[in-house]
Amino acid sequence: MAEADSQSREQCKALTADGERCSRPARDDGFCYQHDESDPTVSDSQATEQEKQEEQAEQEQPDDQAEGADASASSGSVDMTADERTDPEAVDADVDTDQDEIAGILTVRKTVKSTAGELIGHEFDGVSEISPTDDGWRAIVEVVERRAVPDTQDIIGRYEIELDPDAVVHGYRRVDRYRRGDTAEFE
Template structure:
C-alpha cells in the first residue's frame, strides 16, 4: 500500500477530458504542468485502487496501455516484437531520392516563382506526369506573425523535378489553423 501511495504522488492526480487519470508526472503539488487545483481529481483511494488493479493485471499479463481518444488496444497477435522485425528491409531509395530532389527544387524556386517569401513545403505527392508539391508562402507580413497572410500554392513538376506550372489553392492567416484540423 505504501508503494501505491508513493506512485499516486508521483503521477498527476487530475482527470483528463475522457475521465481517465492523467499519466504525466506530478510536481510537488500533486499536479503536472498542465493541471492544477481547479481540475477534477482522482481521490487517494481511487489512486490506490488503480495501482492495485494495475499490479494484478501485470501479474496476469493483461496490462492495458493508456489510450488516447480514438485509439483501440492491439491484440497480442497484432503486437510486434522489435527484435523480430527484419532490420534489413530495403526501402525504395530511388523514390526517396526523387522526393528529396523535388523538395530541393521547390524550396529553391518557390519564392522566386511565386513572388513571395517561401515559408515551407506542406505536401509532395507523385502524379501520373511527375510530382505535385504544395508550398506555403508569406503573402503579407504582420505583427504579430500569427496575423501573417499565408498563401498555399500547388506546383506541378515533371519526373525530372522541372517546374511546369503553379496555382494558388488557398489563403489564410497563419493563426487560423481550425480549417486544417
C-alpha cells in the same frame, strides 16, 4: 518483491461497487479517503490470493514485457492480447526502401525551396506536401503574400507546383489563402 508487498499493504482494503479491490492508496487505518470500516472489505486470504496471482503473471512475462506492462498500467492504457502483439522475430527487417524515390523527393524539395519565392513572387515560407504523380511530382508550398503585425495575421498563400520526373518546374497555381493564425480549417 519486498516493494510489491509494501505496495499491497498500502492499498485500500475496501471493495468497489463492482466487487474489485479499491486501487487507491490506504491511510493508516487501511482505507483510502473514500472508504471506511463500514464498506465491504477484502479479507486477508483474498488479498493474499490476488497478490499471488499478480506475482505469477509478472513471473510468466519476460523482463522486457513486464516493464512495458508496468509502463502501460501507469499510463492508463489497456494491455494487448496475444493476438495483437507482433513477434519481433516474424518482422521482415530487410524491407527494401525505395532510395530512388527518397532521393527524388529530396531533389523536388530543394528545387521547390530554391525557386518558389522567385517563381511565385512572394517570400517562401515552407513546403507542406510533396507527392509523386503520373507525370512527375506535385508539391504544395506556402508563401507569405502579406506581412502583418502580429505575424499571426500574415496572409499565407498555398500553391501547387507541378514538376516533371526530373524536378523541372512545369507550372503552378494558388490553391488557398489563409491567415497564419487561423487554424480552424486544420483542427
